[in-house]
Amino acid sequence: MAIAAVGLVAGALLGAAWGWAVAAMLLATSLLREYAGFEDLHLWASQPRLGDLPDRDGHWGDVFHLLHKHRRQTLRRRRELARLIVRTRRAVEALPYGVALLDGANRIEWCNEVARAHLGIDAERDRGQLISNFVRQPEFAEYLAARRFDDAVMLRDAPGPSVRSLRIQVVAVDDGERLLLSHDVTGEERVAAMRRDFVANASHELRTPLTVLSGFLETIRDLKLEPARVKDYLALMAPQAERMERIIEDLLMLSSIENAPAPALDPIPVRRVVEMVSSQARSLSAGRHRIEVEIESDVDLAGSETEIASAFSNLVTNAVRYTPEGGRIALRWRSGRDGGEFSVADSGIGIPPEHLPRLTERFYRVDRGRSRDSGGTGLGLAIVKHALARHHATLEVQSEPGKGSVFTASFPASQLLPRESAAASEPS
Secondary structure, three states: OHHHHHHHHHHHHHOHHHHHHHHHHHHHHHHHHHHHHHHHHHHHHOOOOOOOOOOOOHHHHHHHHHHHHHHHHHHHHHHHHHHHHHHHHHHHHHOOOEEEEEOOOOEEEEEOHHHHHHHOOOOOOOOOOEHHHOOOOHHHHHHHHHOOOOOOEEEEOOOOOOOOEEEEEEEEOHHHOEEEEEEEOHHHHHHHHHHHHHHHHHHHHHHHHHHHHHHHHHHHHHOOOOHHHHHHHHHHHHHHHHHHHHHHHHHHHHHHHHHOOOOOOEEEEHHHHHHHHHHHHHHHHOOOOEEEEEEOOOOEEEEOHHHHHHHHHHHHHHHHHOOOOOOEEEEEEEEEOOEEEEEEEEOOOOOOHHHHHHOOOOOOOOOHHHHHHHOOOOOHHHHHHHHHHOOOOEEEEEEEOOOEEEEEEEEOHHHEEOOHHHHHHOOO
16 A cells, blocks of 8 residues: 555656556565565574574564564473473382383383383383283283273283282273383282281191190090099190190290380390300200300390390200200300301201291291101291391301201391490499
């Protein structure tokens, strides 16, 4: 409109030819300016990063300012989204569960480190592969085919570097994608199995003497027996009652150790404890064994004397029970800069190597018949293990069938106290 108006004025003043010439020149100038604006827009928009705005005024300046504002907002949203993705991935990587993202066809799109360990998959190498290529258990294939993802599926002997049990659940998300969640329940199943074994073993251990007691009681009640016969039966019942009492006492001791708070750091005179358990060993042996005691250093231990005495006593008692008559039992305490050790060595029957890892389980016995004949409850080494663990100590067992065993309780240097600390703690 403006160009036409200027052309009409020029035509009226200078003639029609000049009017058209002026209008054409103004139109060409306007088109060149608009083209330059488009060129500036193209160059600015093609920059990989947000650069400075072209120096333009008028409507092109407004356009550049609006586009610049929109581009800044878009870049800000992209940065926020990138940070959110990074934080989300870090959070997923920190989870104790395996997480794998699957598409609608159950192909792997991404997984965290735990899923790689659980299922043996790699996020980069195996992207686009079917999850069923890595988890080949039939129950998992049936689980995927049924598409009933409200429940989880349990996989035992799951794939991976070690035998494990996995609880796997698939969760449907938007756009047909799915999350596969895996949870290692090997430890939970092991604890549950140990709990079942403990209940079964405890019931069995208590049922045997109880059956004997019940049988004798029924006999005494139902039959008219001579007083001498009744006295004989009572003599046979007494050891069974004592056995039940020992089992219950050991169960209570084990329970108190497991549930008690951390032991106080009271000084325990090791010499006195070792001499006490050696006296118990001589009393239990009744001269049937050669018992030797060696105390190389006179120091104190920090902790509970009752628990340490119970642990040492169980080790010594086992040595006496499982060493044939005429055998040798050596009790030794030594300490140094690296810590202290209490060892019990015997020349007994020894233990086959396949039994060594399970010796500290409750009621675990290498030979059930021999254990019962010797008067053991099957809880002694479990008590030793827990008592030592509460004092940051460990139990090591070395044994060879027919040649004897060595049980060593090793204490760190942090549990040792100089002997004079006990004297300083006593009232003057």
